[in-house]
Amino acid sequence: MKSLQFIILLLCGFSALGQNNSSIPKFTWMENSGSHTFPDQKTEFHVEDYGAVGDALVLNTKAIQKAINEAEAAGGGTVTFKPGVYLTGSLFIGNNVNFNIPKGTMLTGSQNLEDYKQIDTRVAGIEMKWPAALINIIDKKNAAITGNGTIHGKGKVFWDKYWNMRKEYEPKGLRWIVDYDCERPRGILISDSENITIDGIVLYQPGFWSLHILYSKYVTVNDVTISNNIEGHGPSTDGVDIDSSSFILVQNSNINCNDDNFCLKAGRDSDGLRVNRPCEYIVIRNCYAGMGAGLFTIGSETSGSIRHVVAYNLTAEGTSFGLRFKSTIQRGGKIEDIHLANITMNKVKYPLSVDLNWNPAYSTSLLPEEYKNKTLPEHWKKMLAYVDPKDGTPKFQNISFSNIKATGAKRCINVVGIKSSTIEGFKFCDVSIEGKNAGVIKYAKNWKCEHLHLKSNDDLLLENNKNINLENN
Numbered sequence: 233m234k235s236l237q238f239i240i241l242l243l244c245g246f247s248a249l250g251q252n253n254s255s256i257p258k259f260t261w262m263e264n265s266g267s268h269t270f271p272d273q274k275t276e277f278h279v280e281d282y283g284a285v286g287d288a289l290v291l292n293t294k295a296i297q298k299a300i301n302e303a304e305a306a307g308g309g310t311v312t313f314k315p316g317v318y319l320t321g322s323l324f325i326g327n328n329v330n331f332n333i334p335k336g337t338m339l340t341g342s343q344n345l346e347d348y349k350q351i352d353t354r355v356a357g358i359e360m361k362w363p364a365a366l367i368n369i370i371d372k373k374n375a376a377i378t379g380n381g382t383i384h385g386k387g388k389v390f391w392d393k394y395w396n397m398r399k400e401y402e403p404k405g406l407r408w409i410v411d412y413d414c415e416r417p418r419g420i421l422i423s424d425s426e427n428i429t430i431d432g433i434v435l436y437q438p439g440f441w442s443l444h445i446l447y448s449k450y451v452t453v454n455d456v457t458i459s460n461n462i463e464g465h466g467p468s469t470d471g472v473d474i475d476s477s478s479f480i481l482v483q484n485s486n487i488n489c490n491d492d493n494f495c496l497k498a499g500r501d502s503d504g505l506r507v508n509r510p511c512e513y514i515v516i517r518n519c520y521a522g523m524g525a526g527l528f529t530i531g532s533e534t535s536g537s538i539r540h541v542v543a544y545n546l547t548a549e550g551t552s553f554g555l556r557f558k559s560t561i562q563r564g565g566k567i568e569d570i571h572l573a574n575i576t577m578n579k580v581k582y583p584l585s586v587d588l589n590w591n592p593a594y595s596t597s598l599l600p601e602e603y604k605n606k607t608l609p610e611h612w613k614k615m616l617a618y619v620d621p622k623d624g625t626p627k628f629q630n631i632s633f634s635n636i637k638a639t640g641a642k643r644c645i646n647v648v649g650i651k652s653s654t655i656e657g658f659k660f661c662d663v664s665i666e667g668k669n670a671g672v673i674k675y676a677k678n679w680k681c682e683h684l685h686l687k688s689n690d691d692l693l694l695e696n697n698k699n700i701n702l703e704n705n
Contacts, residue, residue, distance in 0.1 A: 255573040255634035255661070256544045265515045266452040266481030269374045269427045271330045273308035279318070286316015288340065293321040293347060303329045308374075313337040313381070321347025322364035322417070325375050331367070333381030333433060341366045341385040341417065341439070348417045354446055354475065356411055356468075357500025357533035359507065360611040365421035365444070369428055376429040383419060383435045390416040390439030391466040405600040407593045411468065412611050416440040419458075422448050431455055437462050441470045442489065447509065449478045456485040461523055465490040471524065473497055476509040476536050482516045492529040493521035493551065496538050501562050501597070501624070502617035504535025511536065516543040521551045527580070528572065531558040532590050534565035534626050544573040554583035554638060558590035559626040561650075562619040566627045573634040583638035583665050586628060586647040586655055625653050632659040641667025644686045649675030651696070660684040676700050 280286075282302075283295035296311075300323065303309040308328025315336030321344075325331045333339060342348070348363035351370070355362045366385055369375050394414045401410040419438030422428050423446040434457045435442055442458045445451050453472060460469040471487035474480050475497040487493040498504065498511040521527040527548035530538050548554055554577045557567065577583050597615040599608075608616075628649070638644070644665040649655040654677040664685045670692035679700035686692065694702065 252574060252635045252662070257542050257571045257573070259540075259542065261479075261513050261540065262515055262542060265479045265513055267427045267429045267450050270429055271308050271328045271374050271376050273310070273328060275303070275306060275309035277303045277309055277311045279311065279313050284313070284318060286314060286318045286337070288317035288319055290319060291321065291342060291347070292318045293323065293342075296320055296323055300324065300326055300329055300331065320366070322349050323367050324364070325367065325369045325372065325377065327372050328374050330376045330378055333377070333379035333383065335380040337379070337381035339366070339381070339383045341387070343386050343389040345415060345417070353421070353423060354499070357497065357535065358412060358503050358611055358614055360412065360614070363415050363417045365418035366438070367420045369422045369425050371424045372428070373425065374427045375425065376431065377420065377433060378429065378431045380432050381434070383433060385417070385419050385436060385438035387416070387437045387439035387466055387469070388463045391464065394467050405598065408595070408597045409612060409615060411594070412615070418442070418444050420444070421446065422451060424448060426450050428452070429454070434459070436460065437466065438469060439466075440468055441473050443472045444475060445473065445477050445480060446475045447477060449480075451477065451480045453480075453482040454484055458485070458487045458489060460489040467491070470495055471521075474511055474514055475533070476507065476511050478511070479513045480515070482519065484518050486520045486522075487524060488522040489524045491524065492526040492556070493524040494519060494543075495526065495529040496541065497531070497533040498536035498538050498565055500533045500535060501615065502619050503614045504533060505564050505619065505623055507536060509536045511538045512540045514541045516546070518545045519547075521546070521548045524551050526553040526556040527551050527575075527577065529553070529556040529558070530567055530570070532560060532563065532595060534559040534563050534567055537565040538567045539569045541570045542573075543571070544575070546575045548577045548580050550579045551577070552581050553585050554580040555585070555633070556582070557586040557628055559588055560590055560592070560595040561588070561621060562596075562624040563626050564619065564624045566629070568627070568630045570631040571634070572632065572636065575636045577638040577641075579640040580638060581642040582646055583641050583667070584633070584645050584647065586649070588626060588648065588650050588653060621652070627653055628655050630657040632661070633663050634661045636663045638665040638667070641665060643667055643669045643671040644688055645671040645673060645692070647673045647676055651675060654698075673697055673700065
């Protein structure tokens with residue numbers, strides 16, 4: 233049936249949406265997510281005593297790092313600043329150190345890539361050499377970055393570098409590698425660390441991802457503001473990326489960026505399958521997304537699997553995507569036991585999206601003929617390594633959506649599986665989506681729907697589905 237107002241009612245109708253605490257899962261593991269300790273040593277280390285100058289001109293990397301190192305050597309303490317603007321390259325926070333950026337203080341990132349130490353890390357799912365972030369916590373325990381001050385990455389010079397390289401790479405058939413060849417510093421990196429707290433800071437304009445949590449556990453991100461669309465729209469300026477990490481808590485945070493706002497990742501293709509480290513036991517709550525590519529995103533790096541996730545009390549205004557799941561055939565991994573509740577989306581173009589063939593130009597690595605007899609960088613070889621389809625086919629299953637409302641959408645639902653990997657075990661309860669087009673569901677199986685209400689101008693396209701319990705009215 234077609235009509236101006238095509239409504240799909242699943243089972244027995246839809247109740248008025250509001251915050252509903254009964255829809256939030258209560259798993260025992262949720263109480264363990266987040267940092268269990270905080271560096272509360274009382275000694276203060278003032279960077280000015282080590283030669284730092286807050287005039288926005290002097291490069292303060294050595295002076296600030298010296299204060300951090302002395303705090304760590306003393307068994308811990310708070311490294312802090314007088315009001316001012318402090319120019320710096322990459323900094324490395326120590327064990328038991330609280331790196332405090334008070335109100336009236338701004339750290340600005342150097343625009344010279346040489347001021348960012350080259351480290352072994354993972355970038356967009358691939359382990360490789362890459363510049364350190366502006367602020368790093370690597371292989372540490374019980375550390376924090378706190379305060380009401382600002383970290384300004386001054387990243388536009390790196391954005392411009394990327395766009396210039398992309399113009400050069402794309403005509404050569406190298407879109408898939410430009411993101412890795414174009415070195416750009418992240419804002420904050422937490423890697424291989426435990427019991428870490430990020431609290432209260434404001435982060436602007438990183439060269440690449442804003443806050444990357446990698447190979448870590450027991451991390452709390454609280455009351456963080458990220459705003460990246462300053463002086464333009466920076467490519468790949470994700471908000472918070474949780475990458476092959478466990479027991480992570482993100483709460484009370486506000487993100488405007490130019491890519492995924494809150495994102496879970498677990499490695500890419502053959503290299504991610506080799507590492508095989510999941511992203512699991514994640515809680516995201518009481519957060520807001522404005523500009524960006526996804527309020528809550530899983531993928532596209534899914535190789536190590538993503539599971540045991542609860543996200544609730546989230547709001548999006550004008551974000552391109554709302555609840556977004558993306559991967560590709562060579563990526564692999566299982567995405568399961570995901571619970572999304574109490575979520576409101578206004579003017580989000582695509583409130584619910586699942587795509588197993590995401591962005592082929594970026595996701596599929598094909599070496600042009602002219603490069604086949606040349607010596608290739610190691611990270612190129614990793615990207616080009618063959619992945620057997622039996623290992624590379626991702627699986628999305630057992631995902632629940634409760635007490636969710638979206639208005640002003642362009643397409644209500646866009647769920648596209650593939651024949652070899654159906655989208656299985658989705659559960660909907662008290663979900664209302666209003667938009668121009670109903671959308672599409674392909675290759676889905678064994679859905680359970682209760683009080684799901686879609687309102688649009690056309691019919692929902694259904695293809696190659698089995699037992700998804702839809703009733704059209």
